[in-house]
Amino acid sequence: MITIFFKGLGLIGSSLAQAIRLAHPKIEILASDPQAGTTAYALDHGIIDQATIGFDQVERADLIVLASPVSQIEADLKALAKLNLKPGVIITDVGSTKSTVIKAAQPLLAQGVAFVGGHPMAGSHKSGVQAGRPDLFENAFYFQIPNGHLKATKQIQDLFSATHVKWLTVTPQEHDQIVSQISHLPHIIAAALVNQTNQRFKTQPLGMRLAAGGFKSVTRIAAADPTMWTAILQANGSIIRQQLTGFIDQLHQIDQAIGAGDQTAIHQFFNQAKVSREKLNQPARAPFYDLFLNLSDEVGAIAKVTHLLANHHLSLINIQLLEVRDEIDGILQLTFRTAAEVKTAATVLAPHYEIIDRGD
Structure with a gap:
């Protein structure tokens, strides 16, 4: 029997566990999570077979899935390098940044352990084990960094078959550049817009009550888990700061155009965005x-x-x-x-x- 160990059972971890259960009902799933109520819920709902504490019983695992915030994933990789793991074990993660994670995995890779970096490009503004569902990743892109372990990479794909994702192999650097621009930066912008709007309407509560439609669509992701996003910004800080600078430059340019009454520049600003946005539907x-x-x-x-x-x-x-x-x-x-x-x-x-x- 194959045994899979999950470290972290929030939205992503519980969704993966449910997808694995769907395709491979006989696989044994163990899990630990710092929130005791999380594993209790997972047991009660048949998501896992056994709850553990920390890395207790991890030596039984054929596959270890690290599904915590990035900073915890890095700490867990260093801890795993000091444990007696099962021969042939495969380790993967679901962290939103990859360069720092791969660096933290070097001691394991030096021991010949198959570590395959991973990141499913799917999520929700909801968090926690209760928000998990097996179809969360359907038709989403799932990044993998094989680190030379191609057989292990394919085994992970087979075990995760019920996710129905589209697999993409990239380098850690490619991953962090892409994800920073299309995920990390938008989350920062959404959070900043909500904070600025809340401050603007501090003495006008009606304003926030009326905020709907486009405002809700743009800022939906601002409700994401603060702990997770703190870890992401710390891990991918240098790249995010570069892209923030580019975004601030864009805001400065439109601010100048408005101040100068430059109708051509303002129209070009919105037209370029419209054309680029429509390409996403192609x-x-x-x-x-x-x-x-x-x-x-x-x-x-x-x-x-x-x-x-x-x-x-x-x-x-x-x-x-x-x-x-x-x-x-x-x-x-x-x-x-x-x-x-x-x-x-x-x-x-x-x-x-x-x-x-x-x-x-």
Whole structure:
């Protein structure tokens, strides 16, 4: 029997454990977490088979998954290098930065232990074991840094098969540059916008109550786990600071354009962003295809849409509300696998809803 040991059982760890359980019900899953209630919940809900403390019984593991904040992952890698692990054991992590993690894994790699760095590009503004679900990673990109251990890399992919992710092999440097720009920087911006808006409306509570629609869409990720993001910024600080400088420069440029009344520069600022943003909907992104429609704010509105699609045997890859505002229509994004499905869906839905855009 294969035994998998999880160190950390929050959103990512519990979601991976559930996905493994889904595809491999006979695998034994052990886990430890600093929050006693976390492992108790996981036991009660059949996510794990046994709860441990720290690295107790880790020597039984065929695969060790480190799913804590980055700073803890680094400490755990150093601790594992001093333990008597099972011969042939594979170790992986799910940390949001990779250069410092790979550095911390060097003592293990020097011993010949198969360490494969990993990072699933999926998550939620919710956190904790209760937020975990086996389909969290579906169609998401999952970075891997094999460190020369190609067989172990493939074994991890097989064990995680129920996640239905898209695997990408990169170097630690490539990973940290990419993720810093498309994940770390946006989280900082979202948090800063929420903090600045809260400060602005400190004496006008109504302002924060009215903040909805686009504001909620832009700032949703600001509700992420502060402990995790503190560790990420510490681990990837130099790259993040470089990209923050570039973002501040952009803000400075638009500030100057507004001050100078430069209509051309202001228009160019928004037009460039519009063109670049629309490219995200093109086939090179997934290849998936999007359909956007107005959706009234009423009970069962989404169910009516999915029912219509199901009646015509149309399968959704993803569904997302881009705006939710009281008494105002929202924008529903429907994602399909092919352009033909988008065309059919538009035909089916057009008599009932206003189609905003067909992303094919």
